[in-house]
Amino acid sequence: MPKIRFADVNFRRLGAPERYEVEDRLKKFLANFRAERHPARSLRHIPAEDRDKIERRVVAYFEAVHRASGMGHLDRSDREKMEAFRGGVDLIEIKSEHQADEIASALHTEMPWMAAATERVWHDLRSSVRRGDAGPRISPLLLLGPPGIGKSHWARLLGEHIGVPTTTIEATSEPASFVVSGSQRGWSSAEPGKAVQSVMASKIANPVIVVDEIDKAGSPQSTSGRSFDLAEGLLPLLERTTAQGWACPYFRVKFDMSWIIWVLTANSLQGLTQPFLSRCPPLELPSLSLDHLKGFAAREGARRGLPMDAVDAVQEVIDAIRQPQLLSLRNVLRLLDAVEVTFHQPVLH
Template sequence: MGHLQRDERERLTALAGGVRLATVKAEHQADEIAAALHDEMPWMGPATEQVWRAMRRSVREGSIGLRLPPILLDGPPGIGKSFWARRLGRLLTVPTTVIEATNENASFGVVGSQRGWGSAGPGRLISTILMEHVANPVVVVDEVEKSGTAKSMSGRAFGLSEALLPLLEPMTARSWSCPFYQVKFDMSWVIWVLTSNNYHALPEPLLSRCPPIALRALTTDELVMFIWREGRRQGTSDVALDAAVEAFKRAGQASQPSLRTAARVLQRAADLECHPTLH
């Protein structure tokens, strides 16, 4: 690692003792995690079922750690695809990093870039592992079909999909070379969750490694149940939640229910909690 600066070598040397590998120790634990996910977000059932089966398979095979296949969640906006992924990370007790593909400089935000590019630096992937010392974090790439393509000062183009391909394939992920550090890492344990609103915009090589899971919209009843569950988890009183939900129902629903609406209702409930209505 002589080509690295001193602080960069120190950062990588910290990994010499190994990193934590999260596991699911028994099929019963897999069942409990899947049940918790499904109870909170039943409309995400197809995704939860795939993860459930993969967790049980990992246990049966006696794997030293939890290894999940890459997931592509495809469905309407606002149904909580990235929220589901963050919740999965919490249930697995692993860190989760969410990368907005629309806000990142193509692949650089995920995998980093070589020295010589204007924005050279390590990406969020390796930075998360170096910071958390966990080999299988949940890495979410949100709205992956909307990512752009970066160009170097020499005009070379590099897109996010191309950067992800070797990381989504277990054989190549085991010896992935970080563009910034120029050192090989085993990234085959990373839990990838990609989200899209229209998978048809994605290239076939990516879809072959990450078949889309079709998800439906959530119903108003499911949204209300979600609001009650989240509100109670946040410590909001039933009185405030009931008032906020009733106001939401009276206002009617002009568009498709979404978790963005839920966030507004929960904020309204919290406001009512802090500022009771004057009589």
């Protein structure tokens, strides 16, 4: 599994002496040096003036070390957080075109109505293998379609089949750009964005980041009139050239975010700007049919190990649906959840 340098910083060598150790060494050196030059005199005691000089030099040395590391502006707790990136982070790779074919086949088998998205990913995966990329280069995806067809579910399956973690950002509940990019130090709620947090927690450079219902994010503004539009905040992360050296507002360090797999979902294009759409052209997806839902129920029920009669009962409920607004993957998953709970609950004696 290849590793990449994710953070543009230099880490101190493991086992390098701490400040108090350097200070102690200098004091011992000075005492021994003077004792050797003047053996008849007792100079083991270091005067206060010399101790102050040593302390100033030690402070200057460590300030220079921190400046050279690119983390001199960070406090100790944030430097400790950055240790997650020491030695680089893992990049999950696709080793062959055959593996790319298997991933696409599995996605299409489970969710055939998402064929447009699956085909895009399939071509990107195969192209990455042919180019010899260190990991899969998947262009940002904007899945456009009616609610309830499983756009977010498909994104999670994509992460599972590639073997990377998935983080979901709900644009309706977290509409500001802070959730993606993070916020500067000084804010009471300052923290890194969820994309950086995902890499930090998993130490994997190419997680799937889902931004759900990006069209409903709105454009929050500060009291001074400054806009914190979520879609605008995504722009530098969706462009590979800028994502390679993206400056994190929280850490004020550059990270290589170019391997992240972005999947954005929307029910309409209303409110999405042309610069945003040029970075991730929308893929239009169809509504679900009864056959789609029944097929999904059969496959998902089998995956969960549910008995056939239980799956048949769920399919009968789907057949009985007459209201189009209830034809959603979400409702089928809820039915399967209820059946699974009933099937696995203990027998009372």
